[in-house]
Amino acid sequence: MPVISRLVELHPAITAWHRELHQHPELLFETHRTSAFMAEKLRAFGCDEIRTGLGRTGVVGVIHGRQRSSGRVIGLRADMDALPVVETTDLPYASQHEGLMHACGHDGHTAMLLGAAKYLAETRNFDGTVVVIFQPAEEGGGDGREMCEDGLTTHDRQRTIYRKSPRPKRRNRHGIARDLRRIQPVRAQAR
Numbered sequence: 001m002p003v004i005s006r007l008v009e010l011h012p013a014i015t016a017w018h019r020e021l022h023q024h025p026e027l028l029f030e031t032h033r034t035s036a037f038m039a040e041k042l043r044a045f046g047c048d049e050i051r052t053g054l055g056r057t058g059v060v061g062v063i064h065g066r067q068r069s070s071g072r073v074i075g076l077r078a079d080m081d082a083l084p085v086v087e088t089t090d091l092p093y094a095s096q097h098e099g100l101m102h103a104c105g106h107d108g109h110t111a112m113l114l115g116a117a118k119y120l121a122e123t124r125n126f127d128g129t130v131v132v133i134f135q136p137a138e139e140g141g142g143d144g145r146e147m148c149e150d151g152l153t154t155h156d157r158q159r160t161i162y163r164k165s166p167r168p169k170r171r172n173r174h175g176i177a178r179d180l181r182r183i184q185p186v187r188a189q190a191r
């Protein structure tokens with residue numbers, strides 16, 4: 001499968017975001033710095049709508065495609081919170097906060113979703129709307145529940161939300177990990 005060349009170009013930026021996030025892990029709903037980082041990037045990418053403070057520290061970016069006749073809305077979700085773990089790596093970008101570490105890969109999830117958001121916002125080569133969802137408190141804080149209670153799904157009329165699996169099990173015929181997992185579809189409710 002050919003890799004989209006624009007995404008290859010974005011790779012250094014995505015790597016830099018990952019390292020920045022890795023150095024500043026935050027727990028549960030306390031992802032203030034991380035959330036501000038996401039909102040700032042989404043603004044710079046030119047997302048059509050950005051919402052912050054959903055489910056306390058959740059951040060959402062809305063990106064409309066060039067066409068919207070399909071009426072489709074797809075959510076792509078990444079988790080932002082880290083773990084109460086002491087980092088013992090010698091990485092040059094190791095955690096700067098003693099006792100906290102992105103040991104579960106959420107720094108990778110968020111950096112990758114930022115890369116996707118940047119690509120989608122600059123190309124818009126799709127019919128419908130993509131909602132990128134940066135969610136706090138995956139590690140024991142109810143996961144996305146508070147964001148949903150704050151109206152995430154009803155407001156965005158999302159049909160389907162995907163998340164990236166940290167440990168992809170299946171591979172497609174090209175040997176590439178099929179690691180987007182579908183979250184239980186959320187019925188959109190008309191308001």
Ligand SMILES: [Zn+2]
Binds near residue numbers: 104
């Ligand atoms: Zn996790």
